[in-house]
Amino acid sequence: MGDRTYLKTTFQEKEKVKALGARWDPEAGQWYVPTGLDLVPFQAWLPAGSRGQQLDLASTDTQSTSRELDTKVKGVPLSRLLGGVATAVAKAFSEGVWTTAEVVRASSSKGHYYLELSERNDAGELLAQARAVIWARHAQTLLAEFKRATGAELDAGIKVLIRARPVFKANFGFSLEVDGIDPSYTLGDLEAKKRDIRERLKRERLFDRNRTLPAPWDYTAVLVVAPERAAGLGDFAADAKHLETYGVCQFSYVYSRFQGDGAAAEIAKAMTMGLRSWSGASLPDAIVIIRGGGSVNDLAWLNDYDLARCVCECPVPVLTGIGHERDDTSIDEVAHRRYDTPSKVIAGLKEVVQARVREAKAFNESILGRARKAVSQTAALALRASQLVQTQARANIVTARATTESSFSTLRLDATESLHNARGTTRQSFDRIVSGARAQVTSARQAVPSTLAQLQTQAVANLRQARQQVETTAPYVLERAAGLTRQARSNAESTIADTFDRATRTVSKAAERSEALFREVTGQGPQKTLRRGFAIVRSEKGQALTTVADVQDGTRIEVNLRDGVVSAIANAVKPASTDEA
Known part of the structure; x- marks a missing residue:
């Protein structure tokens, strides 16, 4: 007990003296x-009397060490050296x-925060390393401020600017x-690294x-790259x-670490191998890189x-959902589209599919x-075409019927007139023939008696003369007279028969011409009539x-x-004059 050097400490200073190696004496209630x-x-924390003594010991350490080297027991205790x-x-x-x-490694215990620090050159060679501690009285404030400013935990891989006091303890x-951390340095280092990556890719036009x-x-x-047990996966x-169940979209998953040394290379390898082993006929529509958040x-x-x-x-387009809403990583900056969380990525895909x-x-x-x-x-x-066709068909039928009736009536009138004229002509011819025949018969009849009288007179004269000359000439004269009579009768009868035959032939020819004209008229039809230069005029209702x-x-008329058909309006209608008719 007498060898112990007690300290005068407050309750708030106990952790500090404890860290320096002090021990607690429960009986004395002191460190x-x-x-x-x-x-x-x-x-x-030393009492006033002990401070000077300790200082003397410290000031004479080197002298004591030198003297003790000359003694038989060479060297000094390690505790004194340290x-x-x-x-x-x-x-x-x-x-x-x-x-x-x-920071190479970080851990905590009872509120204290223990670190392993190192420094390396650009080639990665180790230049220095040391242990560090943030005592609990500073740790809560420093770490909270650091996280608030940087959004990061003080953990491995972080570069820091710290205020540290070197301490050496024998044990x-x-x-x-x-006792101090500058968050701006860490932020600058993280941002500088991203800025260097960004500028390099821009120089390379990538x-x-x-x-x-x-x-x-x-x-x-879609090809999905994620940690195998990611919270957001x-x-x-x-x-x-759900999209796969309904056959809308197929998802293929490849897994990789997202933290620690070599994680970035493993992610890149997973992407490359996923594309190379893609089973589809073409590449996927997109690659999704997700993880369930993190510091x-x-x-x-x-x-x-x-x-x-x-x-x-x-x-193919790369979509990221790293799970950190405030900060972007380098892959967020170069990706086709960046989402805050994995859930927002799948929501974006569903939105496109739904669209x-x-x-x-x-x-x-x-x-x-x-x-x-x-x-x-x-x-x-x-329906309109059918109605129009039906209407037009009805109109055409009515028009054709009217035209046919008109044409047939005209034809009938013409035929009747032709027949009438033919009959008249035939009658006139027949009458003329009959009259002529009768006249010839009458003339013949008139001529026969006269001739007979003349003959008789001549015969009488001849007979007288014959009687006078030769009695034998009388039979000859009588025979000649009889022959002349027969010839006159034969001539008259032949003339009458010939006249009757000519009349009969004339009537037959007129009848044949009438029938041919009727057949021709009935066979023409409206269109042939129109093609011969005629026109048909109808009213708006289709009447001829x-x-x-x-x-x-x-009056509106159609010609x-x-x-084709020409629509017109009648103007200056006047009847034909008697001469024109």
């Missing part, structure tokens, strides 16, 4: 410095110094006590390559399953040049509407107009010609 432990780090080192370090670094380092060795690919018109096949896969530290592994370039050179479904439905409805309208219009046109009396001024 003390064990024997052999250097007292220099505890000067602020105590001297601790004194020298405490004198050299009485206050913290701002230094930069990379714990060298460490750094951290930065906008994937973003400028045409957006998929629809999603039918379950929600994504559940919604994706800035977790996302920092995705700020990798090779991974970003792989996304830029991907032949296509709505468009297809609207298109089908438009086609059906147009088809219905076309059918309705066609039916209406067919054959007289001027049927037409008034201003049927050989090749």
